Amino acid sequence: DQQVKQNSPSLSVQEGRISILNCDYTNSMFDYFLWYKKYPAEGPTFLISISSIKDKNEDGRFTVFLNKSAKHLSLHIVPSQPGDSAVYFCAASEWGYGNKLVFGAGTILRVKS
Amino acid sequence: DVKVTQSSRYLVKRTGEKVFLECVQDMDHENMFWYRQDPGLGLRLIYFSYDVKMKEKGDIPEGYSVSREKKERFSLILESASTNQTSMYLCASSPSGGGRPSGNTIYFGEGSWLTVV
Numbered sequence: 001d002q003q004v005k006q007n008s009p010s011l012s013v014q015e016g017r018i019s020i021l022n023c024d025y026t027n028s029m030f031d032y033f034l035w036y037k038k039y040p041a042e043g044p045t046f047l048i049s050i051s052s053i054k055d056k057n058e059d060g061r062f063t064v065f066l067n068k069s070a071k072h073l074s075l076h077i078v079p080s081q082p083g084d085s086a087v088y089f090c091a092a093s094e095w096g097y098g099n100k101l102v103f104g105a106g107t108i109l110r111v112k113s
Numbered sequence: 114d115v116k117v118t119q120s121s122r123y124l125v126k127r128t129g130e131k132v133f134l135e136c137v138q139d140m141d142h143e144n145m146f147w148y149r150q151d152p153g154l155g156l157r158l159i160y161f162s163y164d165v166k167m168k169e170k171g172d173i174p175e176g177y178s179v180s181r182e183k184k185e186r187f188s189l190i191l192e193s194a195s196t197n198q199t200s201m202y203l204c205a206s207s208p209s210g211g212g213r214p215s216g217n218t219i220y221f222g223e224g225s226w227l228t229v230v
Contacts, residue, residue, distance in 0.1 A: 004155075007153070009153070011184075019178050041223065042223055042224070043117070043203055043205075043221030043224055043225070044156070044203070044221050044222075045221070046219065070184070089155060089156060090157075100146075100158065100161060100171075101156075101158075101190050101219070102158075102172075103148075103155040103156040104155050105153050105154055105155040106155050
């Protein structure tokens with residue numbers, strides 16, 4: 001039973017438009033959420049995170065929104081660029097479990113120029 | 114420059130062979146992890162270690178074991194490789210965080226592609 005779900009396997013967006021990647025979770029004990037980006041043949045790299053005490057966190061073109069009541073978070077990329085084409089993983093963690101992360105299945109983002 | 118190095122990038126092994134995947138980090142991190150990545154399943158935690166000679170099972174430990182004799186090195190062992198262990202294996206490390214993860218201090222290696230035939 002997957003505790004972190006990314007229900008869209010892929011997303012295609014035109015360059016300059018907004019990309020919205022979604023993530024749902026089932027474990028109400030999760031209180032810290034992260035997004036990772038992964039290019040083929042490379043390890044994931046950290047993109048942005050959010051604590052459960054916030055509902056929004058912004059870093060440049062990337063914004064993560066958290067809706068605790070719906071157990072849902074989303075990553076917005078504005079404007080999307082061709083270099084953003086990658087696999088995006090949502091991850092979550094519980095307090096007291098250190099850096100043990102639970103990952104979603106990933107969403108392949110393709111940004112067309 | 115921080116580094117998590119997985120010594121073998123591409124391996125092909127036969128069913129029943131014993132396989133060692135090695136991971137070394139140069140950041141003096143306490144925590145080390147082994148994940149596998151499969152299409153449609155994301156990254157799943159196999160084993161992790163919070164200290165030398167310490168190990169804990171992750172979500173899918175069956176068929177695997179680990180060894181951490183030195184702080185910088187975390188090895189994943191497939192005692193008897195099977196075809197369903199064909200996958201990409203990712204090692205990661207992080208400093209101890211007092212229970213709070215910080216994504217930008219979790220570093221991944223580039224991955225090891227294992228094919229079991």
